[in-house]
Amino acid sequence: MSHPTPDPIGLADAITRQLQLLAEHVAVLPPHQATQVIAHILNPDAGLFDRVIGLVSVSSTVTRVQAERGVLPAEVALALGRAANDLDAVGADLDEHRDTLRRFGAHPSGAAKPPAPAPLVVRRRR
Template sequence: MHPSPPYAVRLADEIARQIQVLNNHLAQLPAGQATQVLGRILDAEDGLLGRVTSLVITGSHFAKDHAERGALPAEVWLALGRAANQLDDIGLDLDEHADTIRALDTGPTTGAAAVQPAASALVVRRRR
């Protein structure tokens, strides 16, 4: 008989499963509810994105300590550090649009006379 995995491993597996459930729900929610969920997911500090970023940062600290002792290759620490930095940058980029996402949830406040937003061509911008 195999020993049961440690609690933290079971927790990580459960969180991954819950994220998949959330993904499935998000794909099927009406626009207003999806906007609410998306706003919470993308919150750079308290949302899912912020928490995952924090988790990767913690993993980077762990890897640094182990790399300094020779237990892990330095490349592992560097890769986790890069991932943490990139996630943080993504969070900052998305944070610029948080108000727009929240505004979709509230909708127009002026009633029936409100002008519907015009569709625009999708333009890909990349900032480096």
């Protein structure tokens, strides 16, 4: 295990700024580059999204222990636990599309035949 960062709040702030910068870049990248970055973010082996899920999961465990000790209200731990479970489910949903994102992101614009335009319909699974 690595050594704790002397300033974990500063680290969190720096990561937050970097995430904002990444979002701003993705918003203006050419489509194939944006797709490459998104596929990289969603990579389940070393992707950013998986690391965020891990962070929320660890935070859930920590808050549960704190709630059991009476330091935090149980509702906080339960909410964070639900958030961790929900993010994990979202990650599983996105995993189904990882190869497609990688395939479309690997080709310069026009090299891969894009799918036909389709209206987006919101579907929720519970």
